[in-house]
Amino acid sequence: MTLRVLAPGPLATVQDQGRPGHAHLGVPRAGALDRPAAELANRLVGNPDDAAVVEATFGGLQVRIDRAGWCALTGAHAPAALDGRALPHAQAFWAPAGARLGLAAPPDGVRTYLALAGGIAVETVLGSRSTDVLAGVGPAPLRPGDVLPLGAPVTGPRPLDVALPPASGPLRLWPGPRADWCVDPLARLCAQGYRVGEASNRVGLRLEGPAVAWRRTGELASEGVVLGSVQVPPDGQPVIFLADHPTTGGYPVVAVLHADDVARCAQLRPGAEVGFTPAR
Template sequence: MTETEWPATGPGAAEHGAAEHGAAGLEVVRPGPLTTVQDLGRRGVAHLGVPRAGALDEPALRAANRLVGNPDGAAALETTVGGVALRALGAVLVAVTGAPAPVTVDGRPAAWGTAVRVPAGAVLEVGPATHGVRSYLAVAGGLAVPAVLGSRSTDLLSGLGPARLAGGDRLPVGPPAAGPRADLVPAAAPPAELVLRLRLGPHTDWFTTVHGLARDTYRVAAASNRVALRTEGPGLRRARPGELPSAGMVLGAVQVPPDGQPVVFLADHPTTGGYPVVGVVPAPDLAAAAQARPGTPVRFVLLRGHGLPL
């Protein structure tokens, strides 16, 4: 089984060395621009008005957990572009997946995409993503922050779950599981072009045509976040005035606000909305959306009811 291990030599190693045989944990040295705790989200509570939340790139979260022997849904860290730095309060086994980024332990290069042992007192740093947007850092045992409605995920829309990371925060880590560990996991390259399949409906008749979505090129807008991937391109023209009554929204719904620019709902999306929905992007396509940087070209592929291209 492949993993990297470093001796404890960094500053603070002696101070924290006693923690190696105590409760494991991580102290935030540098939180990065936006780092949150995420698992697979809050399922089955949308009727309560609670968003799903959870990792935007689910395959990357599952992969990181498998590398350290965790269940697929164990809580881990999701970083955004700028990475994170953490001090190990006890010896831990970690793995970084998702957006490729340099990984170091006390300043020395360590492996991305495989298990790395970090001694007590050492500083683990995930640097800025070289491609893509979001990296995932899993630790054996999972992050043992309190669960809210069955999930440890941070929800930036509703405010449920732990707050986004700040310097000096301490994150508890659970006991390592006895499950099997993967040696390496396949990783998809962040997209040069984001291709999103789109199952049309229910409000296509609110627009003069939706087939322009397949012809025109859109780009990922800088205003994209965990709530939605926003696009820039030719606006869809309304065929009727007025607004819809508020209705339930699902993951991947493509809502069109008054400016005509399609908005693809991601994990922190609201559970209701009043703008027309032209279609739904299947969940497997959303992992690539989570890694698409602003300016990335977006192409929609329109599907029939049975999932076949038009």
């Protein structure tokens, strides 16, 4: 009743819906970056939405499934095979005991989610099985030879579910609490295009483009920040905080991403173009 990791690819972690409610302890939320994709994978195999899945970054994941059961792949459409047989995307499929599953690199997107009936049943930490790469809370990123326990299946696979097409268009922004620290930040962000930087990760989407100039000088006292905060460091290059973001920050938060657009950041690759528009 286990899943054995043969190769994790660039980065593979266990993720569920995270551990909200612990920011006062300095613990970020964590959880699946593309939450709708993780929830869809769980529904397809009959799991509750909050069951733990494997989040694979840029493919490369190879595992052996030691218990026969239903599985599903969602998120970035990475070419996948089970014992050499091509697998469907966003559909439940049956894996016999001992089967080997492998993911190639996705041609588009970043993160692919693997759900297995019963969910990944590693121990919980503060109520969640999620890996937090910044705080080091939860299970460590997966390594070759790791053995992950599986929970008991709850129900059979869903006969039908639909993967919504990826949303397009600019990301929506609400004004932030420290907009007065910069020169017309919301207008400038929405009027200019940015690219996703190479240093982006589960902590934040680092953008490159026209700088958002500071209006004030000096230091801002460290204060709480939320998921989707758009922070502007002194170099003027915006950072969108994602699931593993720190709970406090000392640079001005000039905007906050619309909650429904945060998951889109999970699939933006380095070099991708990003635009913004005011939320309404």
